[in-house]
Amino acid sequence: MYDHCVGLGYHCESTYQIRRVTGVARAHFFDWLDLDFESVVEAVAEDFRPVLRPGLVEPFDEGRCALDRGSDIRFYHEFHPAAGAGTPLTQTDIDAQLPRVRAKFAALAGRWRTLAGSSARVLYVHHDAWDELAAADLRRLRAVIAAQHPGHRFDLHWLRRTAPPDAALLGPGITWGTVAAAPGRWEGDDAAWDAALTPVLALPHDPPGPGSAPPHRPSTKEPL
Template identity: 65%
Template sequence: MYDVCVGLGYHCESTHQLRRVTGAERAHFFDWLDLDLAAVRETIAADFANVLRPGLCEPFSDGACVRDRGSNIRFFHDFRAPDGAPLTPAVIAEQFDAVRAKFSHLATRWRALTASRSRVLYVHQDAFDESGAPELTALHALLRARYPDHAFDLLWLRRTPPPDAAALPPGVLWGTVPLSPGRWEGDDAAWDAALAPLDVPRASGAGRRP
């Protein structure tokens, strides 16, 4: 049985669904962030030192979010402009230290988890079917190399089945969760079905196996 499910992006859908299914609200580093698999790998490889370095954050998407040029992570929820106005460099500068402190704390939590005896299921939602087996294999190898005593598996969720699934190594699982048009939270039933075969912690009545 897995003790913890930890999301690795792509965006808010994965965080919402993992919390809905497991009932766990404890925050992890990649929760609610918008980032691709390359950014996940680079961040883990850098032990989070590439995230939120001073002078590298800028308004992005017409001020709807903040892009960190050092990590290519988009922060949609941590920097807030007053009254729904676009984010500006001045707003970012004012809030930067507090946001950086939050993610420093979450990086410490990540290190503690990977050093613990907990068995973890990492979940990467490949929301745009961008990655292939080589990229997931590289992430799995990175996690194994950085945390050799850590017990974990990696679940790769795509919109469509991966054509190269046979090339995945042991410890990398896959499933599908189709796009739910007009619903950023995603398809509850599809997430339940994707996680049903796995022995993950579950909220009462959420996506249980028959």
């Protein structure tokens, strides 16, 4: 019943599984990033301005990734060591590649704004991989998206490893599910993701407001 399904982290598992389940591979801003919940909230609230500011991106995790100190987002796939695979990423590498990476994420931020400003209905999925969040956090995220994009037609789906103890406090427009970890498999458990995500994409939602277009399921042929 949604036009698009967009991931909001936490890391690569959610991107892989959302693309596998929906069959849609078009990139969105938070795809393939390693980031905490607060980074998502801040990026949306600040219209992505804190992300990848010059002078704030540096090698992290023994050179395995680049850490953006302005947004606390970890980029494991966008920067590449000039010395070759298996060598540490250096500050020189990051500085040389930053304009290209900034241009890519500026385009993805524009894609986010275009989608949020359209008549499409969107399901945003946040994977709480360590069961760290509470219902109040999801309500806050929904409020931030709604405030930043008035009129946007969207819901949130909160995925955890275990059922949330405060699910009754989520409020309208937020659902939850569970996806068990798959030890030794970064992609996660396919069957668990199928069970948690596919039924939600097919669920009917509240009746559309006056003049709203009828909702429908995601399509691999639909342009963004």
